[in-house]
Amino acid sequence: xxxxxxFGIAGxxxxxxxxxxxxxxxxxxxxxxxxxxxxxxQGMMTRRVSASEQGQLQGALSSLRGIAFMIGPVLFTTAFxxxxxxxxxxxxxxxxxxxxxxxxxxxxxxxxxxxRPPLTAPVAEFVTVAADSSN
Numbered sequence: 517x518x519x520x521x522x523f524g525i526a527g528x529x530x531x532x533x534x535x536x537x538x539x540x541x542x543x544x545x546x547x548x549x550x551x552x553x554x555x556x557x558q559g560m561m562t563r564r565v566s567a568s569e570q571g572q573l574q575g576a577l578s579s580l581r582g583i584a585f586m587i588g589p590v591l592f593t594t595a596f597x598x599x600x601x602x603x604x605x606x607x608x609x610x611x612x613x614x615x616x617x618x619x620x621x622x623x624x625x626x627x628x629x630x631x632r633p634p635l636t637a638p639v640a641e642f643v644t645v646a647a648d649s650s651n
C-alpha cells in the first residue's frame with residue numbers, strides 16, 4: 517500500500533514538473549502504479565468490520581468518494597488558476613498535480629501510522645504472558 521502511494525506521489529510530481537508532453541507521457545506508467553495502493557487499503561478496512569457491516573463500510577466509502585469528487589474540481593481548478601494568471605510571480609501550470617502529490621504525502625503519513633505495529637504489547641497480552649511465566 518505504501519509503495520503504491522509513493523508511486524502516486526512520484527507520478528503527480530513528474531506530471532507537475534513536466535516541461536514537455538513527452539515527459540508528461542513518460543510519467544504515466546509511474547502514476548499508474550499508484551493503483552497498487554487501493555486493494556490493500558480496501559482489504560485493511562474490510563478486515564476491521566464484521567460481515568454484517570460490509571455494506572455500511574462500502575456505502576461510507578462511496579459517500580467519501582462522492583464528497584471528494586465534489587471538492588476536487590474546485591480545489592484543483594483554483595490551484596491551476598492561482599498559478600497561471602498574467603500577474604502571478606510563478607507561472608506553474610502543473611500546480612494542481614503538485615498539490616495532488618502533497619495530498620498523497622499526507623495520506624502516506626496517515627497510512628504509515630495506521631499500518632505500523634504497536635510500540636508496546638497490549639495490557640491483556642502482557643498479563644497473559646506474565647501469568648504463564650509464573651507457573
